[in-house]
Amino acid sequence: MTNQPAEFVRLTVDRSSVAMGDDTESHVQFWAMPAAATVDDLLVSLAEGFLPPMGTWQVHLEPDDPSRRRAVGLIWPRSPERGGTQLCRTAYRPAALGQLARDSELSVRAEYLSDGAAQPAPISAVVARAGYTGARPTVLGTQARADALIDRREYAAIRAQAKDVAGVRRAWIRDHLLSRASPPPGAEAFVAQHFHALGTLLCNASMAIAGELLGLEGEIDGAAAVRRTGRPAIATLAMVIAAFEWGLDRDGHWPSSDRAHLSAYLDFLQACGYRLSEVEQLIADRARSPEQLTAEQARVRELRNAEYNLTRNHTFGLMDHQVYTQLLAPVVNELTGLGERPEPRTCEPDCALGRR
Missing domain, CATH: 3.10.20.90 (Phosphatidylinositol 3-kinase Catalytic Subunit; Chain A, domain 1)
Known part of the structure; x- marks a missing residue:
């Protein structure tokens, strides 16, 4: 029926x-x-x-x-x-x-x-309000522009390197963490502090990785992990580690991903004695300190703003080409030094709108 x-x-x-x-x-x-x-x-x-x-x-x-x-x-x-x-x-x-x-x-x-909230108002009335300050946005770019500046070949190479070292890392995890009688010091604190991330990382794919780490085939569940290890705490650690490993496989190598929990995971492995490879340090943003990263990101935003304004003024004929190139050169050099790709130059001396 x-x-x-x-x-x-x-x-x-x-x-x-x-x-x-x-x-x-x-x-x-x-x-x-x-x-x-x-x-x-x-x-x-x-x-x-x-x-x-x-x-x-x-x-x-x-x-x-x-x-x-x-x-x-x-x-x-x-x-x-x-x-x-x-x-x-x-x-x-x-x-x-x-x-x-x-x-x-x-x-x-x-x-x-x-x-x-209930009455429409003309712009003139809104401008007259005390809550209007006259602030205007500075356009730093668009998502399309940001995507265009990503070197896809470079990130494809990073993904390939990360895939190559994953096997070495997981073998180390099997030999040094999951072979123990009990979890290493700091494991409980790591799981508790980053438990919220498991809501998006635990899945069938991560459980399959847990099966690989424990020598089981295919997807597994908690009961199978406990039976395989005979140590519930180690079985739990294996499933948590597998979730973070899946996170690295999924989106750990792209600049748009939120990598805070992945960085914490690699830090945990390092604290347990694992030596991060160069590509893993890059993924974890551990090649530089958090203070350096914050300062560099702020500086990159300033340079992108300067780059945009210079190009706009030149395009609309508000700046002589020679002055434009002189002012742009140090901006480009500093962006390159920070690992950024300057925006491709499309303006020639006679293409500015003001000179047509």
Whole structure:
């Protein structure tokens, strides 16, 4: 017998209060609407019989579930004398409630907006406010520009080197950490301090690596790890290490990845006696101290800003080409010295917009 789709959706509908005294009684109502009814049907029903004719209301579905919460519309309920009610659906399409519901149930909440949150304002009015300072952004670049500056061949070489040393590192882990009767000093502190990272690192792929470290084939589970080792603490350490090893395999060699937990993992291995290779030091950003890295990153941002402004001024004819090249040369040299690739020069002396 196949499960038939529900014909109706049960809705728990609520709204916020608009003033003191309005919250003395609950506003919650329980509705049933056809599963084929859409968000537009819901907004009209809220506007015509549920919301008081005042202010601006923002409607959310599943307001208490951050993973499913979504704003689906705005409602301006007004009496006919004041121009009538107006609606704005902010959802991409008028999806059926049956598609949005979980187990044929859906929570709906209308939030009352007042003052500035409820009224559109022209730019001239915003500029006149005390909260407007006149600050303007300095464009340091775009993601496309940053991606264009990445030497893909260089990072492909790094990935290849990292893959080559992974086998040596894991053999050392088997021989020096997992062969012990108990975890090495500092292991408990490392696991506790970085336990939150395991939420994204523990998976079937990492458990397969744990199986390799313990001499088991294929994916394993905790029970198999304990049976294999006979030492629950070592089995736990093996599964944690495997999770970080999978993190290194997945994204440890790219500049865009958050490598703080990977650096901590390699530091832990080093504290246990493992000697980091050159590429592992690069991955862990341990070739330089955290203070040096912070200072260098700040300096790189300053140089990129200077590079951008010089190129912009030259492109729009605001700077002589000779002056431009003289000022740009030390910026390029310092960026190169910091391991950055300066932006490719595309402006020739006669291509500036101001000279065409």
